[in-house]
Amino acid sequence: MSGPDVSWYLIVSAILFSIGTAGVLLRRSPLIVLLSLEIMLNSANLALIAFARLHGGHDGQIFALAVMAVAASEVVVGLGLIVAIARKRLDLDVDRLRVLRG
Amino acid sequence: MGDVLVWAIWFLAAAGCLGSGVAVITFTNPFFSALALIGNLGSLAVLFLLASAEFLAAAQVLVYAGAVMVMFLFVIAYLGDRSAAALAGGPSWISLAAIVAAAALLVEVIVVIGLKAGDGLADEATVERSFGSPEEIGRLFLTDHLLAFEITSIVLLIAAVGGVVLGTRSRAEDEEEGRYA
Numbered sequence: 001m002s003g004p005d006v007s008w009y010l011i012v013s014a015i016l017f018s019i020g021t022a023g024v025l026l027r028r029s030p031l032i033v034l035l036s037l038e039i040m041l042n043s044a045n046l047a048l049i050a051f052a053r054l055h056g057g058h059d060g061q062i063f064a065l066a067v068m069a070v071a072a073s074e075v076v077v078g079l080g081l082i083v084a085i086a087r088k089r090l091d092l093d094v095d096r097l098r099v100l101r102g
Numbered sequence: 103m104g105d106v107l108v109w110a111i112w113f114l115a116a117a118g119c120l121g122s123g124v125a126v127i128t129f130t131n132p133f134f135s136a137l138a139l140i141g142n143l144g145s146l147a148v149l150f151l152l153a154s155a156e157f158l159a160a161a162q163v164l165v166y167a168g169a170v171m172v173m174f175l176f177v178i179a180y181l182g183d184r185s186a187a188a189l190a191g192g193p194s195w196i197s198l199a200a201i202v203a204a205a206a207l208l209v210e211v212i213v214v215i216g217l218k219a220g221d222g223l224a225d226e227a228t229v230e231r232s233f234g235s236p237e238e239i240g241r242l243f244l245t246d247h248l249l250a251f252e253i254t255s256i257v258l259l260i261a262a263v264g265g266v267v268l269g270t271r272s273r274a275e276d277e278e279e280g281r282y283a
Contacts, residue, residue, distance in 0.1 A: 003105060003108035003109055003112055003152060004108075004109065004112050004152075005223060005224055005226065006223045006226065007215070007223045007224075008112070008116075009149065009153060010215055010223070011212065012116045012119060012120065012149070014208055014211040014212055014215070015120055015208060016119065016120065016123050017207070017208075017211070018204040018205065018207050018208035018211075019120070019123040019124060019126075019127060019204070020123070020127075021203070021204040021207055022127060022200060022201055022204035023126065023127030025200030025203060025204065026127060026197055026200045026201070027127060029132060029185065029186075031132045031135075031174075031177070031178060031181075031185055032126070032127065032132060032135055034174075035126050035127075035132075035135055035136060035139050035174070036126065036127055038139060038143075038166075038170075039123055039126060039127075039139070039142065042142070042143065042146055042166075045146075045150075045158075046146060046149060046150070049150055049153050049155045049158060050153055052153075052155070052234075053153045053154055053155070053226065053227075053229070053233075054222075054223065054226050054227065055227055056226075056227025056228070056229050056233070057227075058233075058234070058238060058239065058242050059247075061155050061157070061158055061234055061239060062239065062242055062243065062247050062250065064155070064158055065158065065161065065239070065243075065254075066250055066254050068158075068161060068162070068165055068166070069254045069257060069258055070254075070257060071166075071170075072165060072169070072170055072258070072261070073257050073258055073260070073261030074261075075170050075173065075174070076173075076261045076262065076264065076265040077261055077264050077265065077268065079173060079174070079177045079265075080264065080265045080267075080268030080269055081268060082177060082181075083177060083180065083181075083268070083269065084268050084269075086180075086181055086184060087271075092181070092184055092185060
């Protein structure tokens with residue numbers, strides 16, 4: 001591959017994962033926490049694709065597609081929970097949500 | 103000449119990726135955060151393309167930047183003002199600790215990659231032009247990885263059912279609404 005080798009992709013992936021971690025830990029809005037989780041999942045996808053390119057096999061790419069499907073499912077359930085919380089007239093603040101009881 | 107162009111595009115995409123990632127977690131308005139995430143996913147798709155994952159780049163744009171983010175924007179619009187949230191809760195040392203934890207994670211990952219795989223990362227396998235094309239991925243999904251494909255479909259079905267269950271109003275909720283309305 002002409003251009004950057006795999007280590008460059010891995011560094012971007014690691015930085016992106018840390019950004020996502022910081023977002024999950026710092027923000028209180030469950031919506032932003034979900035968005036940060038998406039960043040973390042995508043950085044893992046980038047690492048999978050970089051390693052698939054390194055070894056010349058497709059398994060990493062297949063895994064990345066499965067991760068994409070899992071991420072889509074997670075968004076559906078997460079957004080459903082957020083809408084349910086909002087309908088209960090509760091605060092959308094992960095520091096104040098202490099009970100799971102519906 | 104071609105090499106320089108590839109490096110330039112790579113750096114543009116990587117910078118866009120990291121910049122919009124920081125934007126996602128710093129904007130106070132969730133609507134702007136979601137828009138920044140669309141930019142993040144788009145520049146990630148460019149990086150996927152440069153790592154010869156053509157089908158994944160297309161799927162990234164269609165599934166993520168298209169479908170998933172539209173759903174996010176719908177929910178943010180549904181919540182309206184209530185979705186806005188302060189940057190961080192609690193005392194400032196908690197925020198500081200969160201940033202230190204994320205930075206420590208970054209250092210750990212880079213050190214481990216450098217120690218364990220540093221030498222092996224330079225010699226890449228040579229691949230054919232068809233590497234990562236929809237044809238190859240589709241063939242593998244229906245032969246070697248058929249089980250993973252089927253399980254993925256079940257996971258998506260369960261998520262769809264769960265979304266409907268979470269989204270429908272229960273009878274108890276309706277009665278409560280009627281009492282207080």
